[in-house]
Amino acid sequence: MIYVDNTIQHECEATQKNKRKKHLSPKKHKETDFFIADIFNNMTFQDDIVSMEHPLFALKAGDKKVREYKHNNFSIIIAPNVQYGMASIHDKDIWIYCISKLMQAMYEEKEISRTVHFTIYDYLITTNRSTGGIYYKKAKDALDRLSGTRITTNIETAKTREAHGFGLIDAWRVVEEKDGRMVRVSVTLPDWLYRSITAKQVLTISPDYFRLRKPLDRRIYELARKHCGNQKEWKIGLELLYKKTGSTEAIRNFRGAIKSLVATNELPDYNVVYDRKNDIVSFTNR
Known part of the structure; x- marks a missing residue:
């Protein structure tokens, strides 16, 4: 007769379960912290409907291939920057953060524009990133990829269809401290995306989206x-x-x-x- 230690068996089962649970990363910041809780409680995350429907962002980091996507009457050509590569879906977090900030401002009846101002710390916390120095640099690299990736399409937003080319962001500006750390960021969104936001062609998404690995x-x-x-x-x-x-x-x-x-x-x-x-x-x- 063979006896099995229940404790060992349970530990093995837990280990196997943890191995399977690999799609969501843990929450990196405790919302019990007063300042962090304030960031989370005052923002509902929004994504624009057009980019949710069409694959504007690369699923592989470092992708430098031109891609073309056609579906029904839509045609999209996505061309990466030779130096920086194509903007990835993780880079899109900057987009989502900016959209969410603008939608929040509209809800509060504040004046908005295509240029969104924010602190990089808030962005890192809100999107479930660590706040070490390397993540400030990664955010800056993401801005380079977003501005360098070019889209040519006949995409429709706010009932307006037009064939044109544009970057995923029009411009960005960073204020740095003497040690080179990014402090404040200004991002200017493309006109077609801003038009989608003002027309409220957005959908609320789960905060756990940022935990998807x-x-x-x-x-x-x-x-x-x-x-x-x-x-x-x-x-x-x-x-x-x-x-x-x-x-x-x-x-x-x-x-x-x-x-x-x-x-x-x-x-x-x-x-x-x-x-x-x-x-x-x-x-x-x-």
């Missing part, structure tokens, strides 16, 4: 939020979902990523189910 998970969450909305369920064929994400991985790897997301059930706001027989992915509101 994998770029693909973030992209899938955007699509689920955009299409599921207040509906109980949204179903989509896996191949079409693959196209909408803008993934450059082989589709077999994409299928594996979906299975992993289903197994962990860590996508914020939504349960994910994969019907292998019909190759369909379903998202249901929690």
Whole structure:
């Protein structure tokens, strides 16, 4: 007869569970801190509908390939800066932060413009980043990629469609202390994005979006939020979902990523189910 130590068995089960729980990173800052709690409590996170629908951001860091995406009557060409590479979906956090600041100001009936001013510390805390010196530099690199990535499209915002080219941000400015640390940032958003914001073509997203480790998970969450909305369920064929994400991985790897997301059930706001027989992915509101 073989006896099993229950303590060891439970520890092994916990270890296996932790290995599976790999899609969400832990919260890096305690909201019990008065100042940090004030940042979180006064901001609802918003994302613009157009970029949630179309893959404007790279899912791989350092991507320098020109990509073209076509769907229905929309056509998008995304060209990275040769030096900095293409803006990634993690760089998009600056976009989301700026959109959220403007929507908050509109709610408070304050005057707004395309240029958003903020402290880099607030940005790092709010988007669940660490506040070490390297993260200040990473934020500056993200600004370079956002301004360097060029979009050519006939995209429509606020019922206006126009074919033109633009950067993901028009301009940025940083005030630094003597030690080189970024203190204050000013970001000027492109006109079409600002038009979306003033027309309130945005959707609220979960704060846990910033805890999603994998770029693909973030992209899938955007699509689920955009299409599921207040509906109980949204179903989509896996191949079409693959196209909408803008993934450059082989589709077999994409299928594996979906299975992993289903197994962990860590996508914020939504349960994910994969019907292998019909190759369909379903998202249901929690």
